Amino acid sequence: MTRVLVALGTALLLAQTIRPQSAPADVAAGAKTFRSHCAVCHGPKGEGGQGPNLTTGVFRHGGTDADLLRTISNGIPGTAMPGIFYTEDRVRQIVAYLRTLSANGNSTGDSTRGREIYRARGCAQCHRIDGEGGRLGPDLSRVGRSRAAPYLKQALLSPGDNVSPDFWVVSFTTKTGDKQSGFLRNEDTYTVQFLDFNENLRSVSKADILDYQVAKESRMPPYREVLSDKELNDLVAWLSSLKGGAQ
Numbered sequence: 017m018t019r020v021l022v023a024l025g026t027a028l029l030l031a032q033t034i035r036p037q038s039a040p041a042d043v044a045a046g047a048k049t050f051r052s053h054c055a056v057c058h059g060p061k062g063e064g065g066q067g068p069n070l071t072t073g074v075f076r077h078g079g080t081d082a083d084l085l086r087t088i089s090n091g092i093p094g095t096a097m098p099g100i101f102y103t104e105d106r107v108r109q110i111v112a113y114l115r116t117l118s119a120n121g122n123s124t125g126d127s128t129r130g131r132e133i134y135r136a137r138g139c140a141q142c143h144r145i146d147g148e149g150g151r152l153g154p155d156l157s158r159v160g161r162s163r164a165a166p167y168l169k170q171a172l173l174s175p176g177d178n179v180s181p182d183f184w185v186v187s188f189t190t191k192t193g194d195k196q197s198g199f200l201r202n203e204d205t206y207t208v209q210f211l212d213f214n215e216n217l218r219s220v221s222k223a224d225i226l227d228y229q230v231a232k233e234s235r236m237p238p239y240r241e242v243l244s245d246k247e248l249n250d251l252v253a254w255l256s257s258l259k260g261g262a263q
Contacts, residue, residue, distance in 0.1 A: 045106070046113030053100060054110070062117040063164035065178065067097065071117040071164040084111045125246070130254025133247055142236070145258060151215050152199070153236060154180065160258040168252045172243070175234040185235065186210050188220075188228040196220065200230060 051060060057067035064070070077087050088107050091099035100107065134140070142153035159168070170177065186208060187197035198212035208228075209219045222228075239248065 042109045043112045043116055046109035046111070049102070049106060049110050050113050057096065059164075059167060061164075061166065062114065063167035064162050065167070068162045069164045069167065070114055072161070081108075081111055084114065125249030125251070125253030127250070127253040127257045129247075130250035130252065130257075133243070133251045134254055137242075151211070152213060153183070156255065156258055158258060158260040160256040161260060163255075165252050165256050168255050169248060172239045172248060172251065174238055174240070175236040176238075179232055179234045181232075183234065185231045185233065186229070187231070188225045190220070190224050191226060192224075 050058075050062070054062075054067075057065060058070050059065045059067075062070035068076070075084065075087070077083060077092060085104070085107055087097075088100055088110055089102075089104075091097045100110075140149035142150045144151060144155045144157065146157050163171075182199065182201075184200045185197060186200040187195070188208075189195050196210075196212065196218070198210035198218065200208070200210050201217070202209040206223075207219050207221055208225065209217065211217055239251075243251065
């Protein structure tokens, strides 16, 4: 029993005293490893993409140095996050780099004004927040938790840069001459299932389809010429504030 307690005490002490290497050279090395192995999912600056935003300084599976070392080394079971089989020192360099990202993840706009812009521009026609709004665009209820401000700003300026497969548009003409289109939801050997632009889920037999096409482009218009820089920053601040829960 005494040996067990000693072992547990040693493990806890090690977990508490682990610190990432923070010298500039270590941060630079961590950034290099991050770009080569992590950026494909988390974005080149940790702003989020297929994986969550890492610039907030808040991590769902624990934010201590020991937590991050464990998550990066072991991965997260049941998700697309794999473990990285590097030495502890190299993983600590990644942690050091992650610590530098939180200073870059905030917006300087006025979120209250941003909410007014969101409503005035009709964004809720396509997007939902906490169960209210349309389904023709991504649900934004927790977008501030999963996407950093730079990512959100770029998505508003150029929405076609990174279109989720959930919003690829399928279009075709049936043998009866009926033209149909919508967001592709599933495709198997015999049928195509899609959400039409009236938010109706449809299934059509492939045997009845002519001129079938899938466009991997966004239907959302770019806001580069629509919003001023201030309006854009305000809207990004509002979106960044959406962490889940009533607004």
